[in-house]
Amino acid sequence: MEFFVDTADTSEIRELAATGLLDGVTTNPSHVAKTGRDMFEVIHEICELVAGPVSAEVAATDHDGIVAEGRVLAGIADNVVVKAPLTTEGLKATRTLTDEGIPVNVTLCFSAAQALLAAKAGARYVSPFIGRLDDIGHDGVQVLAEIQRIFDAQPELETEVLVASVRHTTHVTEAAKMGAPVATLPPKVLWQMFQHPLTDKGLAAFLADWEKTGQSIIRSG
Numbered sequence: 001m002e003f004f005v006d007t008a009d010t011s012e013i014r015e016l017a018a019t020g021l022l023d024g025v026t027t028n029p030s031h032v033a034k035t036g037r038d039m040f041e042v043i044h045e046i047c048e049l050v051a052g053p054v055s056a057e058v059a060a061t062d063h064d065g066i067v068a069e070g071r072v073l074a075g076i077a078d079n080v081v082v083k084a085p086l087t088t089e090g091l092k093a094t095r096t097l098t099d100e101g102i103p104v105n106v107t108l109c110f111s112a113a114q115a116l117l118a119a120k121a122g123a124r125y126v127s128p129f130i131g132r133l134d135d136i137g138h139d140g141v142q143v144l145a146e147i148q149r150i151f152d153a154q155p156e157l158e159t160e161v162l163v164a165s166v167r168h169t170t171h172v173t174e175a176a177k178m179g180a181p182v183a184t185l186p187p188k189v190l191w192q193m194f195q196h197p198l199t200d201k202g203l204a205a206f207l208a209d210w211e212k213t214g215q216s217i218i219r220s221g
């Protein structure tokens, strides 16, 4: 399973990239707004920090506008993936951009029917927002399971499910169990994946015992 980070904060991205465990980045207009920086500058910097796919979202809502913006965004770096909304116009533009060889991440997907259409339009990724479904009392993991089951049953579909709007580590492990190939996580959730109190407790005990031996593993000469 690949892990992307869902942010436009380049310090957070730099820190996570240094773990060697980061496969890509997703951004959206809200993330860019939070940085207060110029979008082109931010996306360019992210693409230099991470070799994997970096999603940059269009702001237009009509076919021609999405295609025009998508072409510009794709010109920022080779690893840019254009993010387009799951609307009729967004999917029309997905087909056009895909036919031009520009990869598209179809965002704001909330149902299996929508995911199927994104795949039919040739999307590189489709992003089901599971946390936002949970927020309104639906079951995001269940919708994700339905989507993944459909994609597994239709191997001719080349689109990958990119699990989005992840709120906690259980979302990630549930997605992994069902074979979702990619998840984009807020930095906080990615860092939480490293954590377990028994790891900290166990390490403290090992180090205390080691101290008593007075030994050193690195020896000079």
Ligand code: E4P
Pocket: 006, 026, 027, 028, 107, 127, 129, 131, 132, 164, 165, 166, 184
């Ligand atoms: C995905 O690409 C989106 O940027 C993101 O996952 C949205 O998540 P949110 O519901 O936490 O805003």
